[in-house]
Amino acid sequence: MDRLKINELIWQAVASIPKGKVVTYGQIAKLSGYPGLARYVGLTLKNLPSNTTLPWHRVINAKGEISFPQGSPEYKRQKALLKAEGVIFNKAKLPAGIYDWL
Template identity: 55%
Template sequence: MHAPFSPSDIWFILAKIPEGNVVTYGQLANMAGAPGYARVVGNILKQLPSGSGLPWHRVINSKGQISFPEASAKYQQQQSLLESEGVTLLNGKVNLKLYQWNGE
């Protein structure tokens, strides 16, 4: 099934996520007008052009967790980038009530 948005739609919203905030994959899909396309959003983020400067690390799963395997270099990189912006993980989870961006 073809997504009702383009990668550039996702990049546009991604660029707006403020430092120190996170969104979920599903939330990003909703913001792009395509509820239910969280996995497509994940695939778009996997294919970000290298050196794009877009804050991919601010996107986490609906449980408030980083989606990479915990021992992986990408997990460590994402955790480090989030923590450098003041977003803390407690038991591997981000407090969505505290850090989730609502788009405004």
């Protein structure tokens, strides 16, 4: 009886990410209880309002990069937010071991 939409679960999972760490969509999906819905995580975050307090910028793809094309405003925003969190980008990729959240 999952009255709760996957959206709610995603929000919780993303909100549970500690500062200075990042996780992949697959991890979020798995933590949300939907191991195969990595894609939907992104769709959910996309549906989030601009005034959300959710740290969606801590969610990245399995390659350790931002899923947005470089040069895109969202890409820059996420990169800036991560930098403010203490996450350092080696060019466009993130150092491994950062996903060692759980």
